[in-house]
Amino acid sequence: MREMTDPSASIDPPLILTSDEHFMREALRLARKAARLDEVPIGAVIVHNQRIIARAWNQVETLKDATAHAEMLALTQAESALEDWRLAECDLYVTKEPCPMCAGAIVHCRVRRVIFGCPDVKGGAAGGFWNLLQAPNLNHRCEITQGVLGDECVGVLKDFFAEARRRKAAGLPHQKGAAAKTDPEGPVFDGP
Numbered sequence: 001m002r003e004m005t006d007p008s009a010s011i012d013p014p015l016i017l018t019s020d021e022h023f024m025r026e027a028l029r030l031a032r033k034a035a036r037l038d039e040v041p042i043g044a045v046i047v048h049n050q051r052i053i054a055r056a057w058n059q060v061e062t063l064k065d066a067t068a069h070a071e072m073l074a075l076t077q078a079e080s081a082l083e084d085w086r087l088a089e090c091d092l093y094v095t096k097e098p099c100p101m102c103a104g105a106i107v108h109c110r111v112r113r114v115i116f117g118c119p120d121v122k123g124g125a126a127g128g129f130w131n132l133l134q135a136p137n138l139n140h141r142c143e144i145t146q147g148v149l150g151d152e153c154v155g156v157l158k159d160f161f162a163e164a165r166r167r168k169a170a171g172l173p174h175q176k177g178a179a180a181k182t183d184p185e186g187p188v189f190d191g192p
Contacts, residue, residue: 018050020093020115020145020148021148021149023045023047023052023091023093023115024093024095024115024117024148024149024153025149026043026045026052026055026093027043027044027045027070027093027094027095027117028043028095028117028149028152028153028156029043030043030044030045030055030056030057030070031043031057031070031095031153031156032156033057034057034058034059034070035156035159035160037057037059037062038061038175038176039057039058039059039060039061039062040058040060040157040160041057041058041095041156041157041160042057042058042069042070042094042095042096042157043055043056043057043058043070043094043095044056044057044070044071044073044074044092044093044094044095045074045092045093046074046075046077046078046087046090046091046092046093046111047090047091047092047093048078048081048082048087048089048090048091049089053077053078053081053082053090054073054074054075054076054077054078054081055074055077056070056071056072056073056074056077057070057073058070059073061176067101069099069101069102070094070095071092071094071098071102071105071106072101072102072105074092074094075087075092075105075106075109075111078090078109079109085109086109086110087109087110087111087112088110088111088112089112090111090112091111091112091113091114091115092106092111092113092114092115093115093116093148094114094115094116094117095116095117095118095153095156095157096116096117096118096120096124096153096157097116097118097119097120097124097125097126097127097128097146098114098116098124098125098126098133099120099123099124099125100123100125100130100132102125103125103126103130103132103133104125104132106133106142107132107133107135107138107139107140107141107142108140110140111142112142112143113142113143113144113145114126114133114142114143114144114145115144115145115146115148116144116145116146116148116153117146117147117148117149117150117152117153117154118147118150118153118154118157119146119147119150126142126144126146127144127146131144
């Protein structure tokens with residue numbers, strides 16, 4: 001006689017395409033793209049009405065621009081998409097806690113919610129070292145959710161810096177951004 005089991009016991013839970021984990025996975029995909037381009041692997045997405053309206057990854061080395069953090073680039077894209085600098089109905093997902101520069105811009109744009117993967121205890125501005133996102137003397141405060149897919153976010157950063165240390169120990173030159181990856185055949189598009 002066959003044993004009866006609950007058929008739903010072996011089925012994975014449904015994939016919720018509007019969850020914090022879903023949007024953070026997209027930010028992680030962008031962080032991995034940054035790593036492939038020899039940029040510090042941080043990715044960011046901005047969501048409005050459960051739809052991604054901006055995607056970005058760090059491009060400091062590629063653009064030779066100290067302000068080209070993933071969050072800053074995503075904010076600019078979102079402002080363009082909404083045709084407004086006010087992002088009060090938007091949520092920002094980023095793989096690492098924002099720095100003070102990015103936190104200042106996030107507050108200025110009035111982002112509703114900031115969701116990040118891993119903290120930055122040495123320089124984070126969302127509670128890691130400072131908390132500019134909720135400073136009582138500023139005109140706006142963001143809701144903060146931290147630790148979403150935190151282990152994966154930390155893993156991407158650790159892998160990147162471990163590889164950089166291996167390259168340095170082997171005497172290999174430091175590669176800086178996508179510009180360092182010149183190919184005589186031309187650039188290869190690997191998606192946003």
